[in-house]
Amino acid sequence: MSRLNRGIGSLLMDYAVPLIFIVISAAAIPLSGFSAAYLVQELLIRVGRNSFLILSLLIPIMAGMGLNFGMVLGAMAGQIGLIFVSDWSIVGIPGIVLAMIVGTPFAVVLGVLCGEVLNRARGQEMVTSYILGFFINGVYQLLVLYFMGWLIPISNPALVLSRGYGIRNAISLTGIRMVLDRLVPLKIGTISVPVATYLVIAAFCFFIVWFRRTKLGQDMRAIGQDMPVADSAGIPVNRTRVIAIVISTVLACYGQIIFLQNMGTLNTYNSHDQAGMFSIAALLIGGASVSRAGIGNVFLGVTLFHLMFIVAPMAGKNLMGQAQIGEYFRVFVSYGIIAIALVLHAWKRFRDRMEARRSLRGPAERREGA
């Protein structure tokens, strides 16, 4: 009986975060008063917009590097690609593909840098990558605010600040706005489905499934389970970890481009800021942890996270008379959930370690202890 209780307790603990979100959303949906069609449409757009970014977090988790807060580096690389493509007036799907091609070398260089730094900060990968994001943000701002238009030629006056150098705060991406989402038009009733975006996301999911079975994927899993054992087995641990971060950064670069083509506007100095935090929050809400995450967690998380985004302000308005309260509640819960997930993970690890230690003591000692 106690084993059953422990099993239920463990299950509840594993899925505490998604359960909290499901309960809150279930209460907020009727309060918001939104129709089902509206909610489905909004969710389809938002899930398509964000899933690629969140999927890019899976590979570093597989390699035991935790949640890659350094994915903002990839987002910055993607934005650099988009700035150049806007300057060269390349529109449509060629514009998106070219932005990805231009962003890739930046993402690779930043990924190698991030991977090398994280190899020197083993055990503190998350906080290191978080702070590294701030550092590279400074370099990005130097590049975009001072070098572009001065050292790096930018010929489109609509992009450059009136002083003659530096990129404007907001860039309109009208040439590539929703081109991927509208590439394969499909309308079911009043709901339009961004088929091409979902096909790209599906291809990415297949890539992850395939990648896990490759030699490199197996090496990453081995490193994620036990780094010293993987090292003893002859797996090049440092190199594999750098590759994991490079793949994640490059995919985050592509994810940011997909995200911004849907938004249609690039906030040069802030679009990347929240990319990491939002993606990590969504993944954790989906029931993932620092050491375990799957494709299912991504889709559950992004759906629940955005459901909260959509319904909370209106529910707050209908309940309290002020949308601001709902919005405050959403922000509070969304970021609080990161803290809860990290605390739960730390607590669970501590509990597992205690249990492992207890099991090593043997039955006689356990009886003595009792």
Add this chain to the structure above:
Amino acid sequence: MRRLLRSLLLALVIALATWLVYIGREHQVFLDNKTIEAGGQSFRALKFVKISVNGGEPIELMPRDRDLALVVGPAFKIRVEVMDEWGEEVEKTIDRKLTPGFSRDMMLSMPLLAAEREDWILPSPTAQQTAAAANEAPPAELPSAATEPLSPEGAPPPANP
């Protein structure tokens, strides 16, 4: 062998990027119906002209009008219908295919096209302004604007924030 493959891959990516620039570039095509001097002659603005780019909705221009059409890709077609001054009868129809390729913007002079001259494709107004500004720049030995009093009080204008 590995290096060769990598070089080949890099060349392939560069080729792909170049092709994307070629097929995906958006060109600003200015359609200009102003009186223009060319080859020592003056060509008067057309009374009324309808211009269709890539078979799209016709753009109507009166004398001294200028409009903008956006086209994507390395080539586009243009149909110009020169109308009588009442806009009822087509006096002349001209079809042309233009291939801007990698170049960015251009201006098409309707009076020159109607006269069937070769120089009807002009640089864009932005390019013309840049060229004019470069020609009008003061020589280096003259005192620069910053050293001269720029306002009655002698204070330079405030810098952009």
